[in-house]
Amino acid sequence: MALLEVRGLEVAFPLRAARLQALRGVDFTLEEGERLGIVGESGAGKSMAAYAILNLISEPGRISGGEIWFDGQRLDTLSNDEMRGIRGNRIAMIFQDPMMTLNPVLTVGTQMIECLAAHRTMSEAQAQDLCIAKLREVAIPSPEARFNAYPHELSGGLRQRVVIAIALLLDPAIIIADEPTTALDVTIQAEIMGLMMELCDNHRVGLILITHDLAVVSDVTQKMLVMYAGRVVETGTTAQVIARPAHPYTRGLLQSLPQKNTAGGMLNQIPGTMPSLAAVPSGCAFHPRCEHTDARCSSELPQLRAVGRRMVSCHHAEALK
Amino acid sequence: MDTLAFLIKRLGQAAVVMLVISIIGFSIQDNLGDPLRELVGQSVSEEVRDELREEMGLNDPFFVQYWRFLTKAVQGDLGTSYFFKKPALEVIMGKFPATFELVLAATFIIIFVSVPVGIYCAIHPKSFFSRLAMAVSIVGISVPVFLTAIFSIYIFAIYLDWLPSYGRGDTVDLGFWRTGFLSLDGLSHLILPALALSSIMLPLFIRLIRxxxxxxxxxxxxxxxxxxxxxxxRVYLLHAFKNTLLPVITVGGVQVGTLIAYTILTETVFQWPGMGFLFLEAVNRVDTPLIIAYIIVVGLIFVITNTIVDLVYTMVNPMVRITGVKG
Structure with a gap:
């Protein structure tokens, strides 16, 4: 059994006016030390899938179906207290904007030590040594001084390093990173991504990387998941999916990237926008934006099925491949 | 070092504020009735009055008089009360402990009720208690303090006869301070006025914290x-509440002034022998030096509390310290 296994995951927001279905049956697995990328436009449900693992979905959203198994333990039925033992300890998270992730009124040290104190019993001095060692590991210069600094005294890149150090503090089995480099300068992005890969390799940490940056996904991950309107539309090894996308949506995403060989030309884009959760189209949710649409696409929901060595949910996958 | 630089800066600002207050206070004196009538009555002839006016410097230009007032005020001389025939500052300071203890008690009530209730309402916004607290606080904001005071007297003092309705009760003289905190009678007298005074701020702070x-x-x-x-x-009380405190402290500093202003109403309704009650009496008696002394003392209290509030703010918010040095 895989380290993490998500089966038929559904997340719903029961609102007064309507019940919004954010995830409509998502499956994926993650092996020990494996790196998985989840891509899709805003609103596809990629962050939702990640937050659901640690039950961190904002109110009133809740898991309404499916199962999440981690290390032989079922997570989606755990009580809050039991879940607290997993969070930050076995599965850690890194968020998008390091400017907002660290609490502005607490020192870096306080925010690190509290994480240790929540999961381990150790002396203050031991904890401090461990924190400073982690800060050194994420290549923060003069970690002793930074330990007592407040977040506003650090640059964005340094703050994200601190966040990574906190995530790694308890040697988790999995790190979930939600757009960890999007808010950073381009020059820093590669640096932080490189650091994360190195640390994940050194510590055999599995990584779930949520991003819309396909270039990063192809550099970093071994497996990828393309999501659209709360469903997985294509999944397989990153190399395969990137090289020969089988779903028109994946193809559209790839074609909208600037490329060397089409320099100077117009960028391709997928027409239209991601549907809102309140009005998901019938059949294949992508059909209004797809150039291969026929009658079947608007009436019948395509199931995720094996096409070649990947899984795709498109009626025309064989023809398009 | 940061704190010192900050204090020096604040001291300069405080001096400017006090200067403006003194100008306003002095202008009132210049425009509020004829001090001679208050001093000598009506039986003195017009020639003697003119002589006295000249002697007292009342015919001097405004700024000459103001300068005289200011130099005396800096030395703690705010004039002599017409009614008490004693230095105005001495009269005011004699009433200061009563008002201070009332405001202190009201502040304690505000803090110890609004913080837990506000936090609870923020964590459980949809619970019955939160909805009730929000509904009651709307009523609380809308009802004027004198009405709350009168109703509470009617219910607790007259109808139920649980608590005394007026005065300060037994006080204990500590030599420099007469306190009502140290006797049971004094404390029982404090309950209703403190509750009435806190009732204006309590709903505001509950809603603000929430x-x-x-x-x-x-x-x-x-x-x-x-x-x-x-x-x-830890998430609620440290991570969330410490950040919640920042805007609450800012608003709190400003509201201290409002609280002092409302002591005038509260003290009058409860016949509380404090500065506010004294001030209203002074207005009725056109006791100008006392009115001005009150304005200046209250202005000073306001400036001091705001400086303290700002100091507390810098302690909670680490981002202010740096600007404190640069600025």
Whole structure:
């Protein structure tokens, strides 16, 4: 059994006016030390899938179906207290904007030590040594001084390093990173991504990387998941999916990237926008934006099925491949 | 070092504020009736009055008189009360402990009720208690303090006969301070006025803490705190509440002034022998030096409390310290 296994995951927001279905049956697995990328436009449900693992979905959203198994333990039925033992300890998270992730009124040290104190019993001095060692590991210069600094005294890149150090503090089995480099300068992005890969390799940490940056996904991950309107539309090894996308949506995403060989030309884009959760189209949710649409696409929901060595949910996958 | 630089800067600002207050106070003196009539009555002839006016410097230009007033005021001489025939400052300071203890008690009530209730309402916004607290606080904001005071007298003092309705009760003289905190009778006299005075601010602070904290709870750093697996008490009381405090402290500093202003009403309704009650009597008697002394003392209290509030703010918010040095 895989380290993490998500089966038929559904997340719903029961609102007064309507019940919004954010995830409509998502499956994926993650092996020990494996790196998985989840891509899709805003609103596809990629962050939702990640937050659901640690039950961190904002109110009133809740898991309404499916199962999440981690290390032989079922997570989606755990009580809050039991879940607290997993969070930050076995599965850690890194968020998008390091400017907002660290609490502005607490020192870096306080925010690190509290994480240790929540999961381990150790002396203050031991904890401090461990924190400073982690800060050194994420290549923060003069970690002793930074330990007592407040977040506003650090640059964005340094703050994200601190966040990574906190995530790694308890040697988790999995790190979930939600757009960890999007808010950073381009020059820093590669640096932080490189650091994360190195640390994940050194510590055999599995990584779930949520991003819309396909270039990063192809550099970093071994497996990828393309999501659209709360469903997985294509999944397989990153190399395969990137090289020969089988779903028109994946193809559209790839074609909208600037490329060397089409320099100077117009960028391709997928027409239209991601549907809102309140009005998901019938059949294949992508059909209004797809150039291969026929009658079947608007009436019948395509199931995720094996096409070649990947899984795709498109009626025309064989023809398009 | 930071704190010292900050204090020096604040001291300069405080001096400017006090100067403006003194100008306003002095202008009142210049425009409020004829001080001679208050001093000598009506039986003295017009020639003697003119002579006296000249002698007292009342015919001097405004700024000459103001300068005289200011130099005396700096030395603690704010004139002599017409009614008490004693230095105005001495009269005011004699009433200061009563008002201070009333405001202190009201502040304690405000803090110890609004903080837990506000936090609870932010964490459980949809619970019955939160909805009730919000509904009651709307009523609380709308009802004027003198009405709250009169109703509470009617219910607790007259109808139920649980608590005394007026005065300060037994006080204990500490030599420099007469306190009502140290006797049971004094404390029982304090309850109703303190409750009435706190009733204006309490709903405001409950709503403020609730609103600010609900916003903070949606922030990314609180989500990160949850993701670290921290205990809910630590997430709520440290991560969220410390950030909630910042705007609350700012508003609190300003509201101290409002609280002092409302002591005039509260003290009058409860016949509380404090500065506010004295001030209203002074207005009725056109006791100009006393009115001015009150304005200046209250202005000074306001400036001092605001400086303290700002100091507390810099202690809670690490980002202010740096600007404190640069500025």
């Amino acid at each position: 609103g600010e904290m609900m916003e903070v709870l949606r922030s990314e750093y609180v989500r990160f705190a949850w993701a670290k697996g921290l205990h809910p008490s």
